[in-house]
Amino acid sequence: MAVEEIDTLVVGAGQAGIAMSEHLGLCGVPHIVIERGRIAERWRSERWDSLVANGPAWHDRFPGMEIPGADPDSFVGKEAMADYFAAYATMIQAPVRCGVEVLDVRRRIGRPGFLVETSRGLIEANNIVAATGAFQHPARPDIVPDGFGLLQIHSRDYRNPGQLPDGSVMVVGAGSSGVQIADELRRAGRRVYLSVGPHDRPPRSYRGRDFCWWLGVLGKWDLDTPGPGTEHVTIAVSGARGGETIDFRRLAAQGMVLVGRTNDYSDGIMTFAPDLRENIERGDASLFAILDEADAYVDRNGLDLPPEPAARIVDPEAECIANPILELDLAEAGVQAIIWATGYTVDYSWLKVDTFDENGRPRHQRGVSAEPGIYFLGLPWQSRRGSSFIWGVWHDAKFVADRISTQRRYRDYGAANHRATAAAATFVRS
Structure with a gap:
């Protein structure tokens, strides 16, 4: 069987893979990008219908191309975002091959590089860039057994309210996905129970500027490590309906029933931790901390940004917050569906190299792994x-492309030096 040879193989043609291709091209590194679906497939087929980007169009894009037809302050829908990445790939002439799945990657024995088994044949590559990101497989806690006439799906499989059976809905997880899905269901007339865990909730905008701008000027995008105890804290933010600050008290006042973190399930009864008020107050604290820093930045720089005292108003507590539910009989509450908005896990089972910890997470430094020639991109x-x-x-x-290019120059020098030495030896013998 013929084996194709390439310097660098990029696995995945989402935002990470397309960005990787651009920089490898600029560095002159021969490469191909393999994608088992379409470019930006997860945007198209693994997210709900009404999803929009959580950042405005001026911010959530690559530097080399604006999003066609989008107002800079708008929040672009998922199909338009997928189209954007496809158009970007065309613009940079990215060598993307769609409909090809990587099945197995192993280090070659006795010589550098890797042997890659794909659904379309074998490839030998000096470098592998795993650009599949961290959101690969739904993480669904093993709490409620399947069956009993209750529909359970992960947020990845939710599309719209019409796909759910009639009745109330329990949404577990109050990050960006969970809260947007829960609010959509509430607006569709469903009774919604939302399980709220620890979270941060930044302002969607403040004093006329989007929170993406605030995090930029306050230097928060450039933080290189999460704060103590915040590694797994979700962020509740939304670009839906033109963008809005998530306010759990407001959602409760509008009829959503909030409960604490989901603990357990037995005989039709779901139980929750008594931490709802604590989680909401923690979210408030994260909001007010950003507002304080923003106000200080305005004063320090003399900016003409109008004050916004309404951003600090705390609404009265709804009954579900004042007296939180700790147990819920799902049948009695009419709950017919549970949506688990509980995040994702990584899956690098196809990558048979020694660069993962005991939990299957990559060991790396800025995407450069402990295994020479293996790189990662798109990780939180x-x-x-x-x-x-x-x-x-x-x-x-x-950064990763520069590292690959540098290593390639060292490798090419070594190969050239070996050829020159061999040629000289041949000349002497002759």
Whole structure:
């Protein structure tokens, strides 16, 4: 069987893979990008219908191209975002091969590089860039057994209210996905129970500027490590309906029933931790901390940004917050569906190399792994807070491409030196 040879193989043609291709091209590194679906497939087929980007169009894009037809302050829908990445790939002439799945990657024995088994044949590559990101497989806690006439799906499989059976809905997880889905269901007339865990909730905008701008000027995108105890804290933010600050008290006042973190399930009864008020107050504290820093920045720089005292108003507590539910009989409450908005896990089972910890997470430094020739891109906190965002992954890709290019020059020098030595020896013998 013929084996194709390439210097660098990029696995995945989402935002990470396309950014990687751009920088490898600029560095002159021969490469191909393999994608098992379409470019930006997860945007198209693994997210709900009404999803929009969580950042405005001026921010959530690559530096080299604006999003066609989008107002800079708008929040672009998922199909338009997928189209954007496809158009970007065309613009940079990215060598993307769609409909090809990587099945197995192993280090070659006795010589550098890796042997890659794909659904379309074998490839030998000196470098592998795993650009599949951190959101690969749904993480669904093993709490409620399947069956009993209750529909359970992960947020990845939710599309719209019409796909759910009639009745109330329990949404577990109050990050960006969970709260947006819960609010959509509430607006569709469903009774919604939302399980709220620890979270941060930044202002969508403040004093006329979007929170993406505030995090930029306050230097928070460039934080290189999460704060103590914040590694797994979700962020509740939304670009829906033109963008809005998530306010759990307001959602409760509008009829959503909030409960604490989901603990357990037995005989039709779901139980919750008594931490609802604590989680909401923690979210408030994160909001007010950003507002304080923003006000100080305005004063220090003499900016003409009008004050916004309404941003600090705390609404009265609804009954579900004042007297939180600790147990819920799902049948009695009419709950017919549970949506688990509980995040994702990584899956690098196809990558048979020694660069993962005991939990299957990559061991790396800014995407450069402990295994020579293996690189990662699109991971949260890969180099800083902004790494898993569209513009952040573009900058991380530049660093990884520079590293690959540098190693390639060393390798090529060694090969050239070996050829010159061999040629000289041949000349002497002759």
